[in-house]
Amino acid sequence: MFQKNVSLQPFHTFGIDVKTESFAPFHSQREFKSLFAQAAPPIFILGGGSNILFTQDFKGTVLKNNIRTKRIGKSIQNQTLVHIGAGVNWHQFVRWAIRRNLGGVENLSLIPGTVGAAPIQNIGAYGVELKDVFAQAKCIVIKPLDHHGQHYLPGDFLTVSRDEAQFGYRHSIFKSALKGKVVIVQVSLLLTNKNHIIHTDYGAISKELAARKIKKPTIQDVSDAIIAIRESKLPNPKKIGNSGSFFKNPYVPIKKYQELKEKYPNIPAYPIDDNTVKLAAGWLIQEAGWKGYRDGDAGCYDKQALVLVNYGQAKGEEIWQLAQKIQNSVKKKFGLLIEPEVNIL
């Protein structure tokens, strides 16, 4: 049932001390429907709280997703469907899959949060994105909506397939047309059960595997290597509050990139297509002089400028002000707008 005036500090990775007027966890689709019918609006769906910055107390009801079912479905040739409850911890799911020799998500090891939130921003790391394995998401509608010519009312079920999900870089239909209108209750993913496709060509994976003297890596080896790399680079939210990358990497037209390259010959860039290049927001922030900056308990992490951190007692508003200062200074120096990846509340 609902608890009143609950601190959200233990339920999100920035560790900001904010409260919600009302709070309830749900453990099944049925329990969600019943709580949703009684909850005082506005309603906010919370997963692992690893992609949120609370800048103020929440005046409404937070419903926390704790649906933790896992089911192995059909296999067709070398692929197996799995159906995972949206409240399952993402990394625990990855390790569960690896133990069952199911591949495709090992490069996404150690990303915090829940399975249900993974399609929302199409989580990605080390050359793999959620979209590469996504089959469909089962949702419950929470606000009336039209989808493919059909009208849905609160309480209705809606299934979103891979073709409908409009995946892009840190983007999906759940961040546009379906934003705030559905809760994802189950995600189905298509994993390999043999002949796994091993991706080791991104970042420091091959270097880490070589240091471990592994020549023919298994999915477990790739996962272990990525865990080690991530642990050495990213702050552990249990020790230093953060939400991972605070900003998205900007996509720019080739012409803009060429102008910048003349001025900054070392600027890192990743080609996206013939006309577009992805730049590294972390590099831009670092060059603008913010890496390691600290004001009170709000800071820009000293090992990775893309991560903003709460060293202890920072208020959400202070982190947000720092983020805006960084945004403005990158805009001034490079003429580029870096947009937050984190949801600001």
Ligand SMILES: Cc1cc2nc3c(=O)[nH]c(=O)nc-3n(C[C@H](O)[C@H](O)[C@H](O)COP(=O)(O)OP(=O)(O)OC[C@H]3O[C@@H](n4cnc5c(N)ncnc54)[C@H](O)[C@@H]3O)c2cc1C
């Ligand atoms: C240390 C660290 C490293 C990270 N590394 C990466 C990385 O490498 N790649 C990457 O892509 N991300 C990364 N992230 C970001 C984060 O882990 C992902 O965005 C993750 O998917 C968020 O999941 P969550 O359950 O915590 O979502 P939350 O933060 O709880 O919610 C995020 C948003 O999704 C909504 N939401 C959550 N669950 C549901 C649901 N079931 N139905 C409908 N809406 C829902 C919420 O309302 C909110 O708007 C990192 C974060 C941290 C702290």
